Amino acid sequence: MIGKFGIPSFNDPRMKTATVLALFFVGLFLIQGVFLPYWPVWLKSQGLSAGEIGILLSLPNWVRVFADPLIAQRADRTGNRKTPMLWLAGIYVITILAFPVSSDFWWLAGLSVVIGFTFSPLLPLGTTITVHECKTHELDYGRVRLWGSLAFIGASFGAGLVLDGTSTAWIVWMLFAAGIINFAIVTRMPDPQTDRPLRSGSSLIYLLRKPVFLIYLGCIGFAQGSHGTYYSFASVHWESIGYRHDVIGAFWSIGVIAEIALFAFGGKYVRGLHPGILFAIGAASGVLRWTVLGLTDNFWLIILVQPLHAMTFGITHLAAVSFIARAVPSQLATSAQSLMATLSMGVFLGSSIWASGPLYEHFGSHAYFAMTGLSVIAFFFALWLIRRWRGEDNTFCD
Structure with a gap:
């Protein structure tokens, strides 16, 4: 079983499954740990403007609007998730x-489209397998997921150390190495076969016709969208005011360390809470976090608010997964995961990242105030979800 600190013990065969699932998140977030903090820095080194960087960073998020549902619905119909992964x-x-x-803009744009089509669907597909296996083997999802966060810390901080001694050209090679590791891990993923779909029509349309599911999408969409300026220009801004790459990596790591602590120790405290309450906590934390980052570049204040990542992202993620696990039948789980990822990380976050380009170009770090506004909207959607959904299991099994 998994011990007190989430470290697998191989005495129980089922922990082999837990280890592979944990490694899936490791592979995925090794890539993210380099991409999120440093890909904007690489794009800047190619001579691109803030507006062009915003467009290129948003393209993968927009592509997933089409890629994720297409692949997910196919996976739900066949019951096979591993092969497309x-x-x-x-x-x-x-x-x-x-x-x-x-370094031509249109060349980079075309490749960004391909990255969006290939990388983005991996998370909803893998998360569906993980949730299924966690239910089957009675594993704690949060403690499996935290290993991805640990990988993110190692990648972001380690990449910062590498870059301080080399050049930005190494960013691509670190992403390539992380991609090789990720592919190797995917080959070891479980391949559970689920039942045929509950309905003959489109599972996506079926879910989108449910008002409660739309409210849920509003909660996660605006919450994730509020990270747009942070994901696209935090590293660029911190670099521009003189912070070293290893310090920038430390800033990112602090937030993810707090996220790990939540996944490791907070699961038992939040598991029984209404997802709407968790969404509300995350949104309120976003109001505080983005307002502070918009007001100051002070080292200690950045250190102070970065742990709120555990709330703005971590608790919001747990709320999103909890709602799908409780309200959506397993036969529709990949479609639900895909819609959640498509709209929150695609439409909402993609739009936010795109808008952050001109916002940062004209207002600098004050662009974070727009993210504060998105967190306020997310908070009101959370209150709406609390009122409309009573926590019924398999809400959409009709």
Whole structure:
């Protein structure tokens, strides 16, 4: 079983499954740990403007609007998630090597589209497998997921150390190495086969016709969208005011350390809470976090608010997964995960990242105030979800 600190013990065979699931998140977040903090820095080194960087960073999020549902609905119909994951992870590895070929904006835009199509669907597909296996083997999802956060810390901080001694050209090679590791891990993923769909029509349309599910999408969408300026220009801004790459990596790591603590020790405290309450906590934390980052570049104040990532992202993620696990039948789980990822990380976050380009270009760090506004909207959606959904299991099984 998994011990007190989430470390697997191989005495129980089921922990082999837990280890593979944990490694899936490790592989995925090794990539994210380099991409999120430092990909904007690499794009800036290619001579691109803030507006062009915003467009390129938003493209993968927009592509997933089409890619995630297409792949997810196919996976739900066949019950097979692993095979598409292998293809997607392999194509990603090849694509990342093509970025240094040219610094032309349209070349980079085309490759960004491919990255969006190949990398983005991996998370909803893998999360569906993970949730299924956690239910089957009675594993704690949060303690499986935290290993991805640990990988993010190692990647972001380690990449910062590498870059301080080398050049930004190494960003691409670190992403390539992380992609190889990710592909190798995907080959070891479980391949559970689920039942045929509950309905003959589109599972996506079916879910989108449910008012409670739409409110849920509003909660997670505006909450994730509020991270747009942070994901796209935090590192660029901190670099521009003189912070070293290792310090920037430390800033990112502090937030993820807090997220890990939540996943490791907070699961038993939040598991029984209404997802709407968790969404509200995350949104209120976003109001505080983005307001402070918009007001000051002070080292200690940045250190003070970065742990709120455990709330703005971590508790929001737990709320999103909890709602799907409780309200959506397993036969529709991949479609629900995909819609959640598509709209929150695609439409909402993609729009926010795109808008952050001109906002940062004109207002600098004050662009965070727009993110504060999105957190306020997310808070009111959370209150709406609390009123409309009473916590019924398999709400959409009709």
